[in-house]
Amino acid sequence: MVGSVIAMPPVAWSHRLCKAIRACIRRSNGVFVVAFLILTFAAQAQAAGLPRVASINVCTDQLLMTLAxxxxxxxxxxxxxxxxxxxxxxxxxxxxxxSGEAEDLLMLKPDVVVAGLYMKRATRQLLKRQGMRVAEFDIARSIDDVKEQIRRMGDLVGHPDRAETQVARLDAAIVRAKQAVARKPYRVLALSRRGWVSGDDSITSALLSITGLSNAAASLGSHSSGFATLEAIVADRPDFILISDGRDVADDEGSALLLHPALEKLYPPSRRLIIPEDLTVCGGPMLSDALDRLVAELKRVGG
Amino acid sequence: MLASLGIGPVKLSPVAVLDALFGGGSEVQRIIVQDIRLPRAILGLAIGAILGLSGAALQGLLRNPLASPSLFGAPQAAAFGAVLVIALGGIDVRSFALPVAAIVAAFASVFVLLAIAGRNASLLILILAGLAISSLAGAATSLTMNLSRNPFAALEIAFWLLGSLEDRSFRHVMLALPFIIAGAAILMSRRHAFRALSLGEESAQSLGVDVGRLRLWAILGVALGVGGAVAVAGAIGFIGLVAPHLMRPLIGYDPARLMVPSALAGAALLLAADIAVRLIPSTSDIKVGVLTALIGVPFFLYLIVRERRALGGGIA
Amino acid sequence: MSEAAILTASSLSVSLGKRVVLSEVSLALPRGCLAALVGPNGAGKTTLLRALAGLLPSEGTIEVCGDALSSLTLRERARRFAYLPQGHQMHWPLPARDIVALGRYPHGAVDPARLTGTDAAAVVRAMQATDVTGLGDRPVTELSGGERGRVALARVLAVEAPILLADEPTAALDPRYQIEVMTRLRTAADTGTLVIVVTHDLGLAARFADIALVLSEGRLVSQGPPATALSETIIENIFRVRTYRADYQRETVIVPWSEA
Known part of the structure; x- marks a missing residue:
């Protein structure tokens, strides 16, 4: 079977096959099947001359899954x-x-390891010393950063065409968002657990400005991201807060802050824009979803 | 108390604060004073008071000026109980499950400690056993947070191990206060028995004090108070150790008469510490437990120097 | 001795784990009697005292003032027995008067700062009897050994219980204070209290006690007036010492003299 796969010209049908096999994996839990298929894939990828890539960062994970x-x-x-x-x-x-550590990477010998620029410094250095190619992705702070990163990953995995598709998808979402732009330049504060505020140099801020909203972090005295006190938030009183969770459950004391009565009084659900964390935590293909969601939330609260 | 209401990141004049407290001022001012600063001040007072009271009660129970909840690992154990409940998942940190778990853990830790130490526990044994329990509870707390899927474990661990009153709300007050009051009532109702204990357990028993039951009540009172406090504010240490000592030169050594002043001193101490963490300029919030430890540990060392003879002899 | 017994114990036994510390002790003692409980180290003297006061679980029956001890609450027991343990522990530097006032605890006077007239009077009486009135405001930890011993004695006298149990109240006191303490206890007995004193001093026992109780290896081996209960043979057998014996001012003198 392995031999026969290699023998066939793979590029043309690989994509369709992949989809079929992915569905097959989903259906079967057989360890052997999975192992066998991974072997098959590995062989196939090598045959196609495309690099095998490992990711140790949650944001590069998303880019990799989309493009490779x-x-x-x-x-x-x-x-x-x-x-x-x-x-x-x-x-x-x-x-x-x-594991996110160096050991299994050294055993698996990927052609490239993709990682964040700030996390796992020791791991990255160790891998480099071992002669492994490590591609580091900075935190995306603007839409341009995001496009650049999508293209970079596309080049890295040998699928620049797919990268362009994703960029186009993002552009389309931006156009949609700009059409549905907010009626007023409301001041929105993107607030996370323990009072973490996303500053001007964040993707969230970029999303806000696309929809014609302004980031209230600036008037809290900080253009970069950082912690804000509850009192400062209440005193500044932005029009909306942008949070990731609409439930009335605090999983820990950090998230309990977002449900503090002081905030609940000023920001009932109709004053809260909710975009799930998985859409904003990284800059990547999910941003088009994030934009659509932001537009929908604005519509919900009547902005 | 007024200072605590008056101080915060947003500058409000004392007049504005008073005005807002009684329903005047702008909506924002009212929210800042009534919903943010007032619960924080109330919790500071209540938690400081119960810690001071617990310290005085334990010192009375064990006839030992070095006894205190934090040296016995009670807050650390309570934090572990609370964290365990959080880690099990699906539970809102504002539910009563949290203080109950904290209380059970605190009760277990003090009970185990006194069981290990035995009836005529020496200072050394108590402190060593307390150290062991608090280290174990601290490590267990960290491990539990790490094992839970919470990616913000590091920050949350710091909160539970150091304690903070920041941004607590009236929901937290409601969560902690019933237990704190119950604990305080239990401890206060036993205060005269603690005085009788200054003659030793045998004499106290011969005076009609059921020493075994007194121990259980004292442990229960401390566990209720400390558990309730820890469930909303994390493990704030050393208030219970320091407060009775501050009052002894003024009130005397009578364990019963010392209890109310110790509670007041504890309340004042914690409130002052909580004001101080808001005044000290820093890039991120300082945990109030850090400050109480900074004051408490040197004080503890000083006490050890003073009690060195008793420690060296191994008898208390 | 002809009076009715206020304290009776029959077949009293105490075991700590597997070890029998007290075995089949029976006694009956009346009001106004001073009983000296003597015996070698480890004979079970303290255990007997604590068992009588109900401070440790025992087998057999104890009757006090006509009631079974087991039927009494802790507080009722505390009003009938004043118990002075060995070593008079005082853990905090409380004023001497507050320590004495703790003697009123069984009577419901739990707060020395708020005593009723009766309680306050009892405290004053006890302090006068032991001559510690002048020490009332002094912290007990600053007192000399003798003074502290007297304060401790005042505390048990303040209970004004019908029965007073004192465990080696004369230990570590100089001869003058030994005699002083025994004299106070004698006075208490003369005013109607049953006093049981544990002591190692055979001389004091012989001189002050109405009855001597001799305990050896958990058994009561001899009881009666000191002259007979502390006979030469008994002392030689139990304590393994020979004694010098005499009469002085019509009292029995017993002085341990040489190893037997």
Whole structure:
């Protein structure tokens, strides 16, 4: 079977096959089947001359899953399966879960390791010392950053065409959002647990400005992201707060802040824009979904 | 109390604060004073008071000036109980499950400690056992947070181990206050028995004090109070140790008479510490537990120097 | 001795784990009697005292003032027995008067700052009897050993219980205070209290007690007036010492003299 796969010219039908096999994996839980298929993929990817890539960062995970052939994906970071923060968490379950440390990467010998620019510094250095190619992705702070990163990953996995498709998809969402722009330049504060505020240099801020909203972080005295006190928020009183969770449940004391009575009084559900965390935590293909969601939320609260 | 209401990131004049407290001022001012600063001040007072009271009660029970909830690992154990409930998942941190778990854990820790130490516990054994329990509880708290799927574990661990009153709300007050009041009532109702205990357990028993039951009540009172406090504010240490000592030069050594002043001193201490963390300029919020430890630990060392003879002899 | 017994114990036994500390002790003691409980180290003297006061579980029956001890609450027991343990522990530097006032605790006077007239009078009486009135405001931890011993004695006298149990109240006191303490206890007995004193001092026992109780290896081996209960043979057998014996001012003198 392995031999026969290699023998056939793969590029033309690989995509269709991948989809079929992905569906097959979803249906069967057989370890042997999975292992066998991974072997098959690996062989196929090598045959196609495309690099095999491992990701140790939740944001590069998303880019990789969107742009690479399944066969190219050696493994993903542990957080790739986190349903709250990882956009493609369901799909991530079909790939190997890496420890995020250097050891399994050295064993698996991917052609490229993609990583964040700030996290896992020691791991990245160790891998580089071992002669491994490590591609580092900075945190995307603007829409341009995002497009650039999509294209970069597309080049890296050998599918620049798919990258262009994703960029076009994002552009289309931006156009849609600009058409549905808010009636007034409301001041919106993007607020996370413990009072973390996304500043001007964040993707969230970029999303707000596309829809004609302004980031209230600036008037809280900070253009970059950081913690804001509850009192400062209440005193500044932005028009809306943008949060990731609309439930009335606090999983820990950090998220309890968002349900503090002081905030609940000023920001009932009609004053809260809710965009799930997995749409905003990274800059990547999910941003078109994030924009659509933001437009929908604006409509909900009557903005 | 007024200072606590008056101080915060947003500058309000004392007049504006008073005005807002009684329903005047702008809506924002009212929210800042009534919903943000008032619950924080109330919790500071209540938690400080119960910690001071618990310290005085434990010192009375064990006839030992170095006894205190934090040295015995009670707050750390309570934090572990609370964190365990959070880690099990699906539970809102504002539900009563949290203080109940904290209370059970605090009760277990003090009970185990006194069981280990035995009837005529020496200072050294108590402190060593307390150290062991608090280290174990601290490690268990960290591990539980790490094992839970919460990616913000590091920050949350700091909260539980150091304690903070920041941005608490009236929901937190409602969560903690019933337990704190119950704990305080239990401890206060036993205060005269603590005085009788200054003659030793045998004499106290011969005076009609059921020493075994007194221990259980004292542990229960401390566990209720400390557990309720920890469930909303994390493990704030050393208030219980310091407060009775501050009052002894003024009130004398009578364990019963010391209890109310210790509670007041504890309330004042914690409130002052909580005001101080808001005044100290810093890039991120300082945890109030850090400050109480900064004050409490040198004080504890000073006490050890003073009690060195008793410690060296191994008898208390 | 002809009076009715206020305290009776029959077949009293105490075991700590597997070890039998007290075995089949029976006694009956009347009001106004001073009983000296003597015996070698480890004979079970303290255990007997604590068992009588109901401070540790025992087998057999104890009757006090006509009631079974087991039927009494802790507080009722505390009003009938004043118990002075060995070593008079005082853990906090409380004023001496507050320590004495703790003697009124069984009577419901739990707060020394708020005593009723009766309680206050009892405290004053006890302090006068032990001559510690002048020490009332002094912290007990600053007192000398003798003074502290007297304060401790005042505390048990303040209970004004029908029965007073004192465990080695004369230990670590100089001869003058030993005699002083025994004299106070004698006075208490003379005013109607049943006093049981544990002591190692055979001389004091012989001199002050109406009855001597000799305990050896958990058994009561001899009881009666000191002259007979502390006979030469008994002391030689139990304590393994020979004694010098005499009469002085019509009292029995017993002085341990040499190893037997």
């Amino acid at each position: 052939d399944p066969a190219q994906i050696v493994g993903l970071s542990p957080y790739a399966r986190d349903a709250v923060r990882s956009w493609a968490a369901a799909e991530a379950r079909t790939y190997r879960r890496l």
